[in-house]
Amino acid sequence: MNRREFVTGAVAVPLLASAAQAQAPADPASAPAPSPAPPPDLYADGAPFSREALEEHARLLSTRAYEAPASTLPNSFAELPRDVFSTIRMIPDRALWLNDNRGFALNVLPGGFIYRSPMRIATVEDDRVRMLPEDSSWFDFGRAPKPPADKPFPFSGFTARSALDKPDEFREFATFQGATIYRALARGQIFGTSSRGLAVDTGEPDGEEFPLFRAFWIERPAAGSGNLVVHALLDSRRLTGAYRFTLRPGEITVVDVELTLFPRETLNHVGVGPMTSMFLFGPNDRAGVDDIRGQVHRADGLQIWNGAGEWIWRPLSNPSDLQISVFTDENPKGFGLLQRERSFAAYNDLGRRYDRMPSAWIEPIGDWGKGQLQLLEIPTDTDINENIVAYWRPKEPLAAGQRLSMAYRMNWCWTPPDRSTGAIVAATVTGAAGGRRRRFVVDFAGDAVADPARQIRANVTTSVGQIREPVGRPNPELKGYRVTFDLDPGDEELCELRMALEADGGPISETWLYRWTP
Template structure:
C-alpha cells in the first residue's frame, strides 16, 4: 500500500465510524538531516566530518552540478583555454616556505562542472573564493568581474626536480581524474577516484569530485594531504589523498563510499592510459614513430603470488579481459620501454611517462581485475582502462571503506623475483599464422651457460602452437622465445608463456590475447 492509498483508507474508515472531527493531514516523511556545513569560512574540518557529510548527502537525491561558466566558455578551443593562468601571487602558501604550493585551475573547455576548493588551517576551513580576479585570461575573453568564475580543480606543486623550481607533480581535474609523476618525468597515464559500469552496454556513470579541502602543510613536511567529496547519481564518497613527491611519487588513497542505490559494477583503483601501436600491434601503421603508447602492459601480482604480464593492444573491436583473484597484492599499467629511439618522438616523450603501480592495503577479498581495450585511430584517446572489481556490489545504506597506495615511478618498488618480459613482437608467418617473439631479461636468464636448462612452456586456448624454441639474447643479456600460432579457423586465442627450469617457473607469466 502506498501513502496515497493509506490516507484514503483512513478517511473512509473515519467517515464510516461517524467520527465528527476534521481529519488532520497525514504527516509526510521527516526531512533528511542536513550534512555538516564544510563550506563556511572558519568551519571545523575533519575526515570524520567529511564522511558524515557524504553519508547524509547519500540520503538525498542526486543533484547535477549547475554550470557557472561565463557565456562561451564551454566552447573555448583547447589552445585558448590553456592560456588562462592563475596569477602567481594568488598561489596558496607561495610566500610561506612550506615546500608546496597550489595552482588553481579554471573552468572552461570540457571542464564545465564547478569545483569548490578550500584550504584547511589548524583544523578550520578557509574557502578560496571563485573570484575572476584570480586569473590572467590570456587569449580568452575576460569574464564579468561581478559574477563568480568557477574552479575546475587544482595542481599540487613542489621542487621535485630542482630545489629552486616548483612544478606540478599531481593534478586533479575533470570528473574524478587525477595524475601524478616522479622526478624527471612528464604526465602520462591517469587515475580515477572510482569507476562505475565501465564497459557495460547501458553506458558508464562518471562520478565527480565536487569539492576539495587541502591541508596547509607544515614547513619541511614531505607530504601534502587533500580531502575530496565524491558525488554521483548512485553513491557518494569521502576521499583522503596523501601526496609525497620524489624519486617515486607516492599517493595514498583512503576512500569511504555511501551508495544511494545498488551498484553492481564498481572499479577500485582505476587507471586509464593510451596504446595506439607497438611492436606487437602495428597492423596498418604508417608512422615515423616506432611505438606510441603511455603504457605497454598490465602487470598483476595476484593473491597466489604469481606475477603476470599482459601486453596491451589496440584491437579492432572492444575487448574486455578478466583475471579472477582473491586478495591481490598489486597491479598497474606500466611503461617498460624506456629508450627514446623506440618512440622517436621529441614532442610527446613517451619514454619519460610514469608507470603506475597500485598496492592494496588490507585484504580486498574476492574479485577480478578488468582490462578494457578500446579501438582508437589517434593518440589523443585514452583507450585503455584497468581496475579491480570486487565480487560483491554495493548496496544502498552500506558503508564501504578501502585503501591503497599508488606508486608513480620509473620502475615499481615491487618486482618479480624471476625474469621479466622485456618485449613482445609479432608478425606474419604466412597465411593466417602469426609469429611471436618474446624477450625476457633478468638475472635468472642473464647467464648464457644456463640457457640449455631453460624450457619455454607455451600454450593456447584455441588453435595450435607450432615449433616453440628458446635461445640466449646477448643484446639484452636475456632469453628469447620464438613460436608460431596457427589459429586453425578460430577468431580468438588466449596465449600463455612461462620460462621453467629445475622443475619450476623462473619468469613472470606472459599472457596475450590474439584476435583475428
C-alpha cells in the same frame, strides 16, 4: 538555509511537535516521513573540518536525491577551443604557500573548454575551512575573453607543485581536474597515465556513470613534512564518497588513497583504483601503421601480482573491437599500468616523450577479498584518446545504504617498488607468418636468464588453435632469453596465449599472457 538557520530550526522542531501532541492524539499512519537531515556545512568559511565530518557529510548526502552541480561558467567559456583555453594561466603571485617555506605551492585551474562542472576548493588551516573565492581575479585569461569581474567564475581543479627536480624550482607533480581524474609523476618525468576516484559501470552496454569530485579541502602542509593531504567529496547519481589523498613527491611519487563510499542505490559494477592510459601501436601491434614513430603509448602492459603470488605481464594492444579481459583473484598484492620501454629511440618523438611517462602501480592495503581485475582495450585511431582502462572490481555488489571503506597506495614511478624476482618480459614482437598464422618473439631479461649455459624450457600454450615451432635460446644482446613461436589460430577469432620460462623443475619468470584477435 545557512548554518545558523539550520541550528535554529533543529531546536524548534521538538517544541512544535510537543504542541501538536497536546492538541490531538498522534496518528502514525498520517504523519509525514521525516526529511533527511542536511549534511554538515563544510563550505562555510571558518567551519571546523575533519575527515570524520567529511564522511558524515557524504553519508547524509547519500540519503538525499542527487542534484547536479549548478554551473556558474559563462556561456562563452563552455565552447572555448583547446588552444584558446590553454592560454589561461593563474597569476603567478596568487599561488598558495609559494613563499611560506612549506615545500608546496598550489595553483587553481579555471573552468572552460571540456571542464564545465564547478569544483569548490578550500584550504584547511588549524582544522578550519578557508574557502577560496570563486572569481576571475585568480587568472590571466590570455586569448580567452575576460569574464565579468562582478560574477562568480568557477574552478575546474588544481595542480600541486614542489621542488621535485631542483631545490630552487617548483614544478607540477600532481593535478586534479575533470570529473574524478587525477595524475601524478615522479622526478624527471612528464604526465602520462591518469587515475580516477572510482569507475562505475565501465564497459556496460547501458553506458558508464561518471562521478564528480564536487569539492576539495586541502590541508595547509606543515613545514618540512613532505606531505600534502587532500580531501575530496565524490558525488554521483547513485552514490557519494569521502576521499583522503596523501601525496609525497620524489623519486617515486606516492599517493595514499583512503575512500569511503555510500551508495544511494545498489551498484553491481564498481571499479576501485581505476587507471586510464593510451596505447596506439607498438611492436606487438602495428597493423596498418604508417608512422615515423616506432611506438606510441603511455603504457605498454598490465602488471599483476596476484593473491597466489604469481607475477603476470599482459602486453597491451589496440584491438579492432572492444576487448574486456577479466583476471579473477582474491586479495591481490598489486597491479598497474606500466611503461617498460624507456628508450627514446623506440618512440622517436621529441614532442611527446613517451619514454619519460610514469608507470602507475597500486598496492592494496588491507583485505580486498574476492573480485576481478578488469582490463578494457578500446579501439582508437588517435593518440589523444585514453583507450586503456584497468581497475579492481569487488565480487559482491555494493548495496544501497551500505558503507564501504578501502585503501591503497599508488606509486607513480619509473619502476614499481614491487617486482618479480624472476625474469621479466623485456619485449613482445609479432608479425605475419603466412596465412592466418602469426609469429611471436618474446624476450625475457634478468638474472634468472643471464647465464647462457642454463638449461631453460619455455612452456607455451594457447586456449584454442595451435602453437607451432617453439624455439628458445639465449639472447646475448640482452643477457637474456628469447622465445620464438608461431600461432596457428585456425578458424578461431580469439586465442588466449600463456607462457612461462622453467628451469630446475620450477618457473623462473613472470607469466606472459597475450590475447590474439585478428
